[in-house]
Each structure stands twice: as C-alpha cells, then as structure tokens.
Amino acid sequence: MKWYDNAIIYQIYPKSFQDSNGDGIGDLPGIIQRLDYIEQLGVNTIWLNPIFVSPQVDNGYDVSNYFAIDPSLGTIDDFEDLLKEAHRRNIYIILDLPINHTSDQHPWFRDAVTNKNSIFKDYYIWKKQVNGHEPNNWGSFFGGSVWSKVHSDSDYYYFHLFDKKMPDLNWKNVEVQNSMADIAKFWIQKGVDGFRLDAFIHMAKADLGQMALSNSEKYPVDDTFFANLPELKKYLGGFVSQIKKENSDIFLLGEAASANAYQAAEYTQPEENGCDMVVSSDNFGEVYDDDNFGDVPKFFRPRKLSLNRFKNTFVKWESVLANTSFPALTWGNHDISRFVDRLNLPTDDNKLKKSLAVMMFLQRGIPIIYYGEELGQHGLKYEKLEDFDDQRAVDLIQNLRAKDIPDEQILELLNDQDEMTARGPFQWDDSQFVGFSNAQPWNWAEHSEENAQQEQSDPNSVLNFYEKLLRLKSTDCFTLGNYRLLKTDDNLFVFERRTSNDYGLVVVNISNKSIDYPLPVKFDCRIALSNQDIKLTNGQIHLDPWGCCALVNDGRID
Numbered sequence: 001m002k003w004y005d006n007a008i009i010y011q012i013y014p015k016s017f018q019d020s021n022g023d024g025i026g027d028l029p030g031i032i033q034r035l036d037y038i039e040q041l042g043v044n045t046i047w048l049n050p051i052f053v054s055p056q057v058d059n060g061y062d063v064s065n066y067f068a069i070d071p072s073l074g075t076i077d078d079f080e081d082l083l084k085e086a087h088r089r090n091i092y093i094i095l096d097l098p099i100n101h102t103s104d105q106h107p108w109f110r111d112a113v114t115n116k117n118s119i120f121k122d123y124y125i126w127k128k129q130v131n132g133h134e135p136n137n138w139g140s141f142f143g144g145s146v147w148s149k150v151h152s153d154s155d156y157y158y159f160h161l162f163d164k165k166m167p168d169l170n171w172k173n174v175e176v177q178n179s180m181a182d183i184a185k186f187w188i189q190k191g192v193d194g195f196r197l198d199a200f201i202h203m204a205k206a207d208l209g210q211m212a213l214s215n216s217e218k219y220p221v222d223d224t225f226f227a228n229l230p231e232l233k234k235y236l237g238g239f240v241s242q243i244k245k246e247n248s249d250i251f252l253l254g255e256a257a258s259a260n261a262y263q264a265a266e267y268t269q270p271e272e273n274g275c276d277m278v279v280s281s282d283n284f285g286e287v288y289d290d291d292n293f294g295d296v297p298k299f300f301r302p303r304k305l306s307l308n309r310f311k312n313t314f315v316k317w318e319s320v321l322a323n324t325s326f327p328a329l330t331w332g333n334h335d336i337s338r339f340v341d342r343l344n345l346p347t348d349d350n351k352l353k354k355s356l357a358v359m360m361f362l363q364r365g366i367p368i369i370y371y372g373e374e375l376g377q378h379g380l381k382y383e384k385l386e387d388f389d390d391q392r393a394v395d396l397i398q399n400l401r402a403k404d405i406p407d408e409q410i411l412e413l414l415n416d417q418d419e420m421t422a423r424g425p426f427q428w429d430d431s432q433f434v435g436f437s438n439a440q441p442w443n444w445a446e447h448s449e450e451n452a453q454q455e456q457s458d459p460n461s462v463l464n465f466y467e468k469l470l471r472l473k474s475t476d477c478f479t480l481g482n483y484r485l486l487k488t489d490d491n492l493f494v495f496e497r498r499t500s501n502d503y504g505l506v507v508v509n510i511s512n513k514s515i516d517y518p519l520p521v522k523f524d525c526r527i528a529l530s531n532q533d534i535k536l537t538n539g540q541i542h543l544d545p546w547g548c549c550a551l552v553n554d555g556r557i558d
C-alpha cells in the first residue's frame with residue numbers, strides 16, 4: 001500500500017489563502033500560520049496551485065523559472081519551512097507542475113527566439129506560415145488561433161494551446177522529457193511528495209497540417225487534435241520512468257480535463273509509468289442537467305444538480321477504475337465557480353451542503369476539497385461587468401452584449417459561473433478583510449457570511465461536520481472498501497462499502513420530502529455520521545429532507 005491510498009487532499013490557491021505581509025496577496029508563510037487549521041480539518045495532503053516564478057499571465061501556470069518561488073508568494077526558505085512544518089503534522093505536499101507549456105519569458109523560449117543556433121529551438125513547436133497565414137485553423141482555449149509569431153515579419157509561427165504568452169513544449173523531443181524530469185527531481189530532493197501534472201493530456205498533437213471542421217468559427221477549438229492522443233502515453237512514460245525509478249512513492253495526479261473514465265484507466269495502469277490518479281472535469285462537470293441556454297457557451301451555462309447524472313457518472317468511474325486506480329472525488333477547483341453557486345441547488349440549507357459532501361467523499365476514491373468548501377463558502381459577487389479580470393469572461397460579455405442581452409443578466413450569469421468568483425480569499429473571520437489580510441485582497445468583492453471562526457464554535461456547522469466526515473473517510477471501510485450502488489429511486493443516493501471486516505452503508509436524501517428507507521441487509525449497525533437525528537425503527541431509516549447518514553457494521557454481514 002502507498003501513502004496516497006488514503007490521501008485526503010486539500011487544494012490551496014496560495015494567492016487567496018492567507019496573507020502574512022499585508023500586500024493583499026496570500027503567501028507561503030501565511031499557509032504555515034494556518035497549518036493547525038488544516039490538520040484539524042482532517043486532510044493529510046495539500047495541493048498547492050503553482051508557486052514557481054511567473055509573470056502571472058495565467059496565475060502561475062505560465063512559469064518562467066521552475067527552480068525558484070514566485071517573490072509574491074515567498075522564498076525558497078519559506079517553502080522549506082512549509083514542507084518541514086507540514087511533514088511534522090504528517091501532511092504531504094504536492095506541487096502543481098505545468099508541463100505542457102512554459103511562459104514566453106522562460107529562458108528556453110528566450111534563447112530559442114534570440115539565438116539563431118539555440119539548442120532550445122526544438123523545445124517548442126514551430127511551423128512555417130502557409131500563404132501568409134497560420135499553418136492550420138485550430139483555436140486556442142484562451143481565444144483566437146493556437147499560432148502566434150514572435151515578430152510580425154517572421155515566416156514562422158509557434159504553437160500555444162492557452163495564452164499566446166504560454167508556448168507549448170515539444171514533447172517529441174526527449175530533451176524536454178529529461179528537462180522536466182530534472183525539474184521534478186529538484187523538488188523531490190527538497191522533500192515534496194508529489195505533483196499535479198497540469199494539462200498533461202495535451203502533450204501530443206495531431207498532424208499540424210490538419211484543418212479542423214467549422215461551420216462559422218474562424219478558429220474552432222477541437223480537442224480531437226490535441227487531447228488524449230495515443231503518443232502522449234509514450235511522452236508521459238519518458239518523464240515518469242525517470243521519477244519513479246528512484247522515487248516510487250511520489251504521487252502523480254494528472255489533470256485530465258477532458259478524459260473519460262476509460263482514458264483515465266489507460267493513464268493509471270499500474271506498472272506502466274503513468275499517473276497514480278487523474279482528475280477530469282467529468283468528475284464534477286457532468287453532474288447537472290444540460291438545459292438549452294441558446295447563446296450562452298457551455299462553460300457558462302447555469303446547471304442544476306441532477307442526481308441521476310451524478311449516479312451515472314460515478315457508477316461509471318467506480319466500475320471502470322475498480323481494479324486500476326482511485327477515482328478523484330471532487331466538486332470543483334479554481335477553474336470553475338464554487339459548486340454551491342454553480343449547481344443551482346434547490347436550497348442553501350447547511351443540511352444539503354453536508355449531504356452532498358457525504359455523497360461525494362464516502363465513495364471509493366480520493367477526495368479533493370477546494371479551500372473554503374468545508375465552510376460552505378460561496379463565491380465572490382462582483383458589482384459590475386468591468387470587475388471580471390478574466391479573458392473568458394471578457395469574451396463572453398462582448399459576445400452577449402452583441403446579442404442585446406442586458407448587462408444585469410450577464411452579470412448574474414457571470415457571478416454564478418465565472419472562475420474568478422471561486423478564487424476569493426478564504427474567510428477566516430468576520431473582520432473587514434475576512435482575516436485574510438490587513439490590506440484589500442487582490443481579488444475582492446461582496447462575499448458570503450460563512451467564516452471559520454464562527455463555524456469552529458458552532459457544533460452544527462458545515463466545518464464541524466466536514467471534520468467528522470473526513471475522520472470517517474480515513475477508516476479502512478471508506479478508503480479501501482469495495483463500492484456498490486444500490487438500487488434507489490430518483491431522490492435517494494444509496495451505496496455500500498465493504499471490506500472483509502466492515503460493512504458501510506451511505507444513504508442520502510436529495511429531496512425536500514422525508515423518506516423512509518428499508519435497510520437492505522439485517523445487521524446491528526452503528527450510526528457513524530448523520531446530519532439529523534436518526535432512529536432505526538423496524539429495519540427502516542427515516543431521513544429528513546436533505547438528510548443523510550452513514551452506517552457502519554463492524555461484524556460480518558450476510
């Protein structure tokens with residue numbers, strides 16, 4: 001068994017967790033100050049969004065120096081202190097490693113464009129223009145073409161799937177694989193316990209001369225040409241083998257935004273030098289009813305939690321990965337609004353927030369909790385459209401205004417759906433800047449009331465419930481036990497977890513009506529956790545609206 005088989009991950013957006021020097025930006029010393037809180041919560045692993053030196057075009061995902069800490073977040077000494085302090089509390093640290101691209105300010109790219117004989121030219125992807133145009137019509141995730149020129153009079157374009165200041169690396173080049181492995185080894189020597197491999201599914205590209213089909217768009221964004229292509233396993237293997245050879249305990253969490261369960265299984269085959277777990281948007285993106293919202297692009301559409309879609313998604317992931325790896329159990333991350341805003345939930349009742357946590361995290365898999373989620377914290381609400389400092393939002397505003405959609409409607413949509421709303425400061429208390437900083441936070445707007453200080457003193461708070469839930473999650477039954485969904489109706493989510501010694505049953509009522517649920521097996525059970533007063537009568541459990549419970553039997557079950 002590896003240490004990460006019972007990992008419970010807490011995702012920290014470092015800029016927004018705790019500011020220690022009064023500049024309005026969270027930092028590493030700030031995280032150290034809050035480690036007691038994190039330990040008390042019951043997580044055992046922290047994933048930090050990128051902390052390397054970066055021009056911050058994409059909040060750290062554009063790295064210009066992988067061997068140092070961005071000065072806005074602290075120093076290498078601060079990082080070493082953080083590692084030491086975290087490890088002292090038995091908390092592991094995993095770093096976010098952007099491996100698909102660098103910043104255009106990275107010395108490899110600078111050398112490639114300024115030095116005619118640069119050995120780094122082949123670290124990136126170049127192609128000659130065709131009839132004075134881009135070599136193909138592929139669209140970038142950040143808008144426009146995937147091709148840009150360094151100088152307008154150049155004959156050559158370079159490739160970038162994201163911002164034009166984030167050129168893609170050429171993973172066909174073995175030197176790229178080696179250089180990335182060297183970077184990882186540097187941090188492993190410092191003592192880190194793993195990495196999140198950012199955007200790794202994009203390392204392989206199709207034939208660059210291939211055009212994408214399009215009806216109207218000039219630059220259609222089509223994953224076919226740059227996501228989940230077979231060659232990527234070779235490139236990933238070239239990198240991972242170098243790391244795992246000497247450090248088999250390093251946890252590799254792949255970010256596989258568009259991978260389905262079968263592809264996830266491919267990437268996590270044991271002994272194949274891939275990832276240990278992957279997290280896909282499918283884990284949290286496909287759990288809503290997809291209504292028709294006409295002009296609104298899919299990413300921004302209001303979504304309603306659909307219990308059936310949730311079940312379908314997880315039954316698939318659980319079944320496909322059952323003998324391979326753990327599914328990632330998560331409601332979201334920094335790339336999407338907070339789920340309590342996004343899923344258009346029928347109520348803001350704490351009972352529902354607790355039930356959703358039970359339903360997600362007690363399944364088989366590794367939880368990833370997005371900072372603040374344990375408080376039931378909502379996203380920021382901006383006052384006006386100009387406050388959205390986010391390219392995707394800027395494009396959407398332009399697009400919807402052109403279709404005469406009123407500004408108030410666009411504002412409401414963005415406040416519920418845009419990723420910047422999810423990147424607000426962690427709410428520590430009810431002071432002016434929520435205990436995050438003495439200065440105005442870098443990302444600031446109207447915020448909800450939930451805060452850690454108040455919740456710590458309230459026995460019925462979402463925070464106290466998370467603490468109990470995560471303690472239950474770390475038992476063998478809910479970590480290692482087999483998973484099976486039981487036949488249920490549209491309002492109930494019921495699943496069991498079994499090891500040779502334990503039987504766990506989880507029953508969640510996702511409706512505004514009380515429900516009686518007959519126990520599927522006869523056993524003397526222990527109520528391990530519930531968000532209401534539970535009595536078992538005549539082999540039935542009575543659940544209040546939005547009620548939930550987890551039952552455990554330590555004996556043998558028939």
Ligand code: NOJ
Nearest residue numbers: 058061098162198199335
């Ligand atoms: C995925 C990250 O989560 C996202 O924030 C980033 O923009 C892209 N990868 C590019 O690195």
